[in-house]
Every structure is written in structure tokens, then in C-alpha cells.
Amino acid sequence: MNKGKYYITTAIAYTSRKPHIGNTYEIVMTDALARYKRMQGYDVFFLTGTDEHGQKIEECAKVAGVSPKEYVDKVYSEIKDICDLLNTTYDKFIRTTDKYHEEAVQKIFKKLYEQDDIYKSEYEGLYCTPCESFWTNSQLVDGKCPDCGREVCPTKEEAYFLRLSKYQKQLEKFIEDNPNYIYPESRKKEMLNNFIKPGLQDLCVSRTSFKWGIPVSFDDGHVIYVWIDALSNYITALGYSPDGSGELYNKYWPADVHIVGKDIVRFHTIYWPIMLMALGETLPKQVFGHPWLLFGTDKMSKSRGNVIYADDLVKLFGVDAVRYYLLSEMPYTSDGSITYETIIERYNSDLANTIGNLVNRTIAMTHKYFDGEILPPAEKGDFDDELSALAVKTVEKVEKLLLEYRISDALDAILNLAKRSNKYIDETTPWILANDDSNKARLGTVLYNLLESIRFIAILLSPFMPDTAQSIFEQIGTDITSYDSLSSFGALKTGEKVGVGKPLFNRIDAEKMLAEIESTIKPQEDICEKEEVEGIAQIGIEDFAKVDLRVASVTNCEPIKRAKKLLKLTLDDGSGTPRTVASGIAQWYKPEDLIGHKVIVVANLKPAKLCGVESCGMILAADCSNDDVSVVFVDNLEVGAKVR
Numbered sequence: 001m002n003k004g005k006y007y008i009t010t011a012i013a014y015t016s017r018k019p020h021i022g023n024t025y026e027i028v029m030t031d032a033l034a035r036y037k038r039m040q041g042y043d044v045f046f047l048t049g050t051d052e053h054g055q056k057i058e059e060c061a062k063v064a065g066v067s068p069k070e071y072v073d074k075v076y077s078e079i080k081d082i083c084d085l086l087n088t089t090y091d092k093f094i095r096t097t098d099k100y101h102e103e104a105v106q107k108i109f110k111k112l113y114e115q116d117d118i119y120k121s122e123y124e125g126l127y128c129t130p131c132e133s134f135w136t137n138s139q140l141v142d143g144k145c146p147d148c149g150r151e152v153c154p155t156k157e158e159a160y161f162l163r164l165s166k167y168q169k170q171l172e173k174f175i176e177d178n179p180n181y182i183y184p185e186s187r188k189k190e191m192l193n194n195f196i197k198p199g200l201q202d203l204c205v206s207r208t209s210f211k212w213g214i215p216v217s218f219d220d221g222h223v224i225y226v227w228i229d230a231l232s233n234y235i236t237a238l239g240y241s242p243d244g245s246g247e248l249y250n251k252y253w254p255a256d257v258h259i260v261g262k263d264i265v266r267f268h269t270i271y272w273p274i275m276l277m278a279l280g281e282t283l284p285k286q287v288f289g290h291p292w293l294l295f296g297t298d299k300m301s302k303s304r305g306n307v308i309y310a311d312d313l314v315k316l317f318g319v320d321a322v323r324y325y326l327l328s329e330m331p332y333t334s335d336g337s338i339t340y341e342t343i344i345e346r347y348n349s350d351l352a353n354t355i356g357n358l359v360n361r362t363i364a365m366t367h368k369y370f371d372g373e374i375l376p377p378a379e380k381g382d383f384d385d386e387l388s389a390l391a392v393k394t395v396e397k398v399e400k401l402l403l404e405y406r407i408s409d410a411l412d413a414i415l416n417l418a419k420r421s422n423k424y425i426d427e428t429t430p431w432i433l434a435n436d437d438s439n440k441a442r443l444g445t446v447l448y449n450l451l452e453s454i455r456f457i458a459i460l461l462s463p464f465m466p467d468t469a470q471s472i473f474e475q476i477g478t479d480i481t482s483y484d485s486l487s488s489f490g491a492l493k494t495g496e497k498v499g500v501g502k503p504l505f506n507r508i509d510a511e512k513m514l515a516e517i518e519s520t521i522k523p524q525e526d527i528c529e530k531e532e533v534e535g536i537a538q539i540g541i542e543d544f545a546k547v548d549l550r551v552a553s554v555t556n557c558e559p560i561k562r563a564k565k566l567l568k569l570t571l572d573d574g575s576g577t578p579r580t581v582a583s584g585i586a587q588w589y590k591p592e593d594l595i596g597h598k599v600i601v602v603a604n605l606k607p608a609k610l611c612g613v614e615s616c617g618m619i620l621a622a623d624c625s626n627d628d629v630s631v632v633f634v635d636n637l638e639v640g641a642k643v644r
């Protein structure tokens with residue numbers, strides 16, 4: 001049944017570097033929504049792509065010693081490979097260096113200029129290169145870029161401006177008339193109060209300070225501001241042109257939703273609608289701003305040594321487990337968190353113990369008691385109605401939650417059905433029923449209900465974990481996999497046989513895997529390192545004062561069997577209690593190089609378990625050139641002395 005068209009997009013990723021797992025969240029989330037809508041019968045068009053112009057990219061290419069085009073070609077392939085690795089089903093992948101896009105953007109710019117929505121003037125202001133944005137003094141925060149906290153440079157140049165101010169009232173009215181346009185509500189308030197209501201200033205939409213951009217067709221030396229170029233992708237990908245648009249545009253525009261990160265909601269809810277108003281085109285129905293995925297509680301960056309990449313995770317856990325983690329970990333408005341420890345924990349508890357176990361036990365029992373045959377539900381008993389009612393209710397719940405983009409809550413609801421089904425096994429005790437032949441009809445019913453509940457789970461899971469769903473369908477031996485078949489409990493055919501049981505997720509030995517991660521996954525080289533180094537956040541003196549640094553002497557030191565990179569140090573920090581610290585310096589130091597020397601220890605670091613060792617603190621060491629590391633020795637200082 002065709003329910004109409006549904007056009008969904010991600011932000012297009014910068015080709016400044018290979019994306020980390022945080023950047024990957026968005027494409028997986030959008031893919032899950034696109035798959036879900038397709039399953040419901042919508043005619044979906046799912047767009048993603050890469051944002052390949054701008055000064056930052058020009059500089060990254062210079063650092064890498066290649067042309068900007070060579071640079072973006074390489075990173076584009078890495079980004080696309082990750083999208084494909086994660087099994088995302090985009091209908092189109094646009095690159096902003098695609099010729100048709102560049103030509104359409106030039107025409108858009110020219111049209112806006114000819115109708116006086118863009119005008120030429122002179123810009124004098126403060127420019128943030130990584131954000132490609134101009135700021136006024138009053139917009140700076142502590143003298144730095146309000147978006148990224150980096151230094152800004154005074155810049156003066158002739159430039160073109162887009163008349164945002166002209167559209168202020170029209171934008172406010174549109175937001176008022178379309179209360180769900182900026183979604184969720186918290187992001188809408190932020191946009192209205194912080195950016196729109198204080199008054200919009202005309203936006204500088206061309207640059208002369210660099211070359212790597214789409215040229216303004218009628219003025220040599222000017223290139224089009226990267227956000228005008230990038231935002232246009234949502235329509236150029238469908239064949240839009242001010243001269244006349246193609247079939248795809250007529251069919252799919254306006255977008256039903258743009259899925260974007262919280263940092264770029266502003267561009268999508270101010271610049272983009274105003275561009276479209278000026279062009280006389282329909283506005284998108286909704287912009288959903290999602291939170292970010294952090295490493296623990298930190299932003300991921302190479303300089304912090306905490307970058308996690310999707311391909312590393314897929315090698316360790318498989319595609320669907322990575323998709324599951326990303327989608328289930330992100331709360332609705334606050335940021336989500338990822339660490340190797342939490343992925344393993346969730347893998348074992350949710351995937352291996354709850355879903356894997358349910359399928360495994362049910363298939364094994366069907367083989368054992370009925371030679372694999374699915375019997376009809378001939379004898380109802382306790383708990384049956386509760387299970388079937390929950391299955392049907394879960395379908396409605398997931399539907400409602402996904403309309404609000406509450407992805408992790410939707411997954412939680414599906415997991416809850418799996419938990420309820422596991423409980424149903426404990427309540428109905430099939431192994432006891434199997435002891436008496438007269439219970440055959442009841443036992444058959446119990447297994448039927450379990451298999452049917454698993455079928456519900458697999459269909460509902462399929463947008464999130466497509467391969468897992470497929471494997472479950474094969475194991476329960478069903479081809480009834482449509483969304484419509486979930487309208488009532490009991491569509492599973494009887495008299496057929498279940499397939500061969502295969503474990504979906506093998507339990508992971510956390511300690512062993514963490515040791516493997518420690519010894520095999522190294523931070524990958526970042527071809528645009530400069531930006532990362534500049535990205536280290538500044539802290540106030542009060543933040544530094546929170547760190548308790550002490551002089552301690554190394555009284556003992558030994559290797560850790562399961563972790564080639566770690567040494568286990570015993571320290572005397574003057575407190576009277578020996579302190580254990582695991583330190584990743586085994587590559588550079590032998591125990592005898594350390595014993596008897598004094599080091600600086602971070603004494604109030606939260607204890608952490610590293611490969612089975614409870615590590616209470618961290619010793620200071622310096623990164624030297626050529627991959628060398630030197631421990632900071634302070635043999636001349638007194639044990640216990642505080643370092644400030």
C-alpha cells in the first residue's frame with residue numbers, strides 16, 4: 001500500500017577528514033527512519049552526501065600536499081565506504097563537487113542577485129576559518145568564535161550579502177504557523193530566543209580569501225559561501241534549477257524532514273528557509289536536531305586520543321551491533337556516550353542475553369519437542385493474552401515514538417517485548433510441559449506464541465538491525481515479514497518447520513576484548529591534524545585546580561599479562577596506602593627503568609578497570625617526536641608533594 005512520498009535527508013558531511021563514530025550516528029539514524037517508512041509503505045527518497053568546498057578543506061589539502069580535488073576524492077570515498085559498511089540504504093549520494101550541483105548553485109546565486117535578495121558590499125569583521133563564518137566583536141565569546149571557541153582573524157573584503165533581515169517577519173510567522181518545523185521544542189526555543197528574535201543581520205555569502213569553492217558566475221575572484229552551496233544540495237540532488245526542475249523535484253520536494261546535528265540547526269532553520277522563501281520554493285516540513293555522541297563525556301578528537309571509528313567497531317562487533325548501539329544509546333535531547341566498555345556491556349545484556357537467547361531457546365525447543373514443526377495455538381493458557389497484547393501494543397508504541405524521532409525509546413520498547421517473551425518462557429516452563437504427552441497442545445501453543453512474538457520483534461527490529469532481522473526470519477522459517485502482518489497477533493503460519501538455529505550474538509569476554517582493543521586499535525592518522533590541535537578546549541584555572549597532582553615514588557612495577565601495552569605500577573604517594581596505577585607505557589619502559597624513580601600522579605582520577613587491573617590514577621608522560629613517550633621524572637622532589 002503506497003502511503004505517499006517521504007523525503008528524508010542527512011546533513012552532508014565535510015570531507016575534511018575520515019568521520020568518527022559520532023559523525024556516523026546521523027546516517028544510521030536516518031537510515032533506520034527511511035527503512036521504517038519504506039516498511040510502512042511510503043515511497044521514500046533518502047539523500048545523503050558530502051560537503052566538499054571551503055577554506056578548511058583547501059588548507060587540509062595543503063597540509064596533505066595534494067590538490068583540494070584529490071583530497072576530497074579520498075575523504076569522500078572513506079565517507080561513502082562507511083555509509084555502505086553500515087548498510088545504509090540512501091537513494092542518492094550527492095557530492096557538492098558534482099557538476100550539476102555546482103551549476104545549479106551558480107544559477108541560484110545569480111537569480112537571488114538579479115532579484116536583489118543578494119547585494120554587493122564590503123565586509124569588515126572577524127573571521128573564523130574552521131567555521132567559515134564572520135562575527136562581530138559583540139558576538140564573540142571571550143574573544144573567540146562563539147561556535148567553536150577558536151581564534152578569529154580580522155578580515156576586510158568585498159563581498160555579497162543575503163538579505164536575511166528582509167525575511168525576518170516572514171520566517172517568524174512561518175515558525176509560528178508550523179509549530180513542529182523546528183523539532184524538538186527545546187531546539188525551537190533556542191533558535192527563536194538566541195538567534196531569530198534578537199534580529200537577523202544580512203549574511204555574507206561570498207568569499208575572496210580562498211579559491212576552493214563554487215565561483216560566483218558573474219564576478220571573478222568571488223566564491224560562494226560554503227553554507228549556501230551546501231544547503232542547496234537538498235534541492236539540487238532532486239534536479240532543482242531556477243530554470244526549471246525535473247521530475248524528482250516535483251515528486252519529492254518539500255523534504256519531510258532534514259535530520260541534522262544540534263550544532264547546525266541554526267543554518268537549517270534560518271538561512272535555509274530564507275533562501276527558499278527568496279527563491280519562491282516551498283519550505284521543508286521539519287528540521288530535527290539530534291544531540292551528539294560523545295566519548296564518555298568528552299568530545300571525540302584525535303588530540304584527546306579518544307576517537308572511535310565505525311570500521312574498527314564493525315570488525316569487533318559486527319554491523320548490526322554497531323547500529324544497535326548507536327541508535328539505542330542516544331537519548332532524545334541530551335548527548336549520548338560511547339566507550340568500548342559500554343558497547344560490550346550492551347552487546348552482552350541486550351543482544352546476546354535478551355534477543356539472542358530468546359531466539360536460540362525457542363528454536364532449540366521447537367526442534368527438540370516437535371521436530372521443528374510449528375504447531376497451531378490450540379490450547380490457550382495463562383500469560384498468553386498478556387504476551388500477545390504487548391506485542392500488538394509495541395507496534396503502536398514504536399510507531400508513535402518514531403514519529404517523534406525517539407529512536408532509543410523505540411528500541412527499548414522492542415527490547416521490552418523480548419524481555420517479556422523470555423519471562424513467558426520462565427512462566428510457562430515448556431521443559432516441564434514436555435514431560436507429559438497430554439500437555440502437547442499447550443506446549444505447542446506456548447512455542448507458537450513465542451515464535452509469533454519473535455516474528456513481531458524481528459519485523460520491528462528490521463529497520464534498525466536489518467541483517468539480524470533476516471537471520472531471525474530464516475530461523476523461525478517465515479516469509480510473513482510485512483509490516484501489515486503486525487496488525488494482529490497470529491499471522492505466523494502453522495504446519496511449517498522452523499529453520500536451523502544459529503546463535504545471533506555470541507557473548508563477549510569483556511576483559512579479553514578490552515585487552516585486544518588496547519593492543520590492536522591505535523588512533524588513526526588524521527590528515528587534517530592542524531584543526532584538531534586547535535580544537536583543544538580552553539579551561540579556566542578553576543578547572544585545572546580540580547586536578548590533584550602529587551609526587552609519588554615507584555615502589556614496584558610489573559607487566560600485565562593480557563595487555564601488551566600496559567605496566568602495573570605500585571606507587572607510594574605519601575598517603576600511607578600503596579596506590580596501583582596501570583599505565584600504557586610498556587612499549588617505551590621496562591619495569592626496572594621505573595622502580596625507585598619519582599613521578600607525578602593524577603591522584604584524584606576516578607578509578608578504572610584496565611584489563612583486570614583496578615587503576616587508581618595516572619602518571620604524567622610527554623609525547624615526543626617519532627612516536628616516543630617520556631615519563632616525567634621528578635627524582636629531586638619529595639614524595640607526597642602537591643604539584644600546582
Ligand code: MSP
Pocket residue numbers: 010011012013014021022023024025026051230231233259260261262263264291292293294300
Ligand atoms: N557540512 C556540514 C553540514 C552541511 S548540511 C547542508 C557539517 N558537516 S559535519 O561533517 O561536520 O557534520 C555532519 C553531521 O554530523 C552534522 O549534522 C553534525 O552535527 C553531526 N555530528 C558531528 N559530530 C557528531 C557527534 N559527535 N555525534 C553526533 N553527530 C555529530 O556540519
